[in-house]
């Protein structure tokens with residue numbers, strides 16, 4: 001079985017971006033800027049934000065984290081987003097989710113300038129994805145497509161099953177897989193908590209994408225021989241971080257698979273950097 005090493009691929013992407021950013025900086029007089037808003041003390045969010053900051057720094061992107069107390073009001077948070085929208089040194093704005101109770105995340109996401117929405121969550125960018133128009137694509141699914149490209153595993157003409165229908169992973173991933181392109185053009189089935197005969201649906205797939213949030217949910221007998229398996233899940237268990245797929249058992253059947261950790265997670269961050277550079281280029285006219 002081929003291991004789809006997201007950690008290594010993300011590192012290569014980061015190094016490529018560093019070279020590109022150095023050139024762009026010299027030509028346009030400033031580095032790309034990313035503003036990250038973190039509200040409250042959620043431990044997982046703190047780790048994600050720290051990892052994003054480190055990755056930005058290494059690639060030459062100036063990342064400014066706004067760490068805000070959970071007691072912030074909706075109005076204050078919206079005022080910060082407006083300020084960042086107007087700041088010409090900021091190319092991307094990322095609002096780390098989930099927000100503490102009482103804050104309206106959808107309202108905040110809709111306030112972010114779609115041209116700075118490097119997370120691809122603004123309805124404008126979601127709509128553009130649906131229409132197959134250029135725009136910012138949600139980092140986790142876009143990072144997965146980038147990983148498939150780097151390993152030259154085209155999905156064109158293949159049967160893909162996405163398990164999970166969240167707005168940040170399942171739905172946008174299904175939409176990306178059904179667009180035109182070698183690393184799209186798939187025949188897509190979306191499974192979720194109400195799917196009848198889920199095991200049967202998964203078994204028919206050449207590509208399995210698991211974004212469920214239940215440890216080792218995808219078992220060996222559910223997967224077709226030779227299938228490519230992409231495990232999005234990050235579950236904290238007594239065994240440590242575990243994906244949504246039973247990795248050890250699937251090694252016998254899958255032809256290629258992402259590990260957890262070191263698979264989709266690092267690709268999500270790499271894609272954030274790619275999106276931020278894309279925003280920067282649009283802003284400076286590169």
Ligand code: NAD
Pocket residue numbers: 140163164165166167168169170191192193194195198211212213214232233234235264265266268
């Ligand atoms: P979510 O909770 O929003 O969605 C989970 C989906 O799984 C839902 O659509 C639901 O219908 C489906 N589901 C739940 N129980 C099911 C069942 N018994 N059978 C079939 N489907 C079922 O989660 P999410 O935000 O999409 O995240 C999914 C997983 O991916 C989580 O473990 C999360 O931590 C991880 N994640 C990882 C990254 C990354 O960068 N690697 C990014 C985002 C999310």
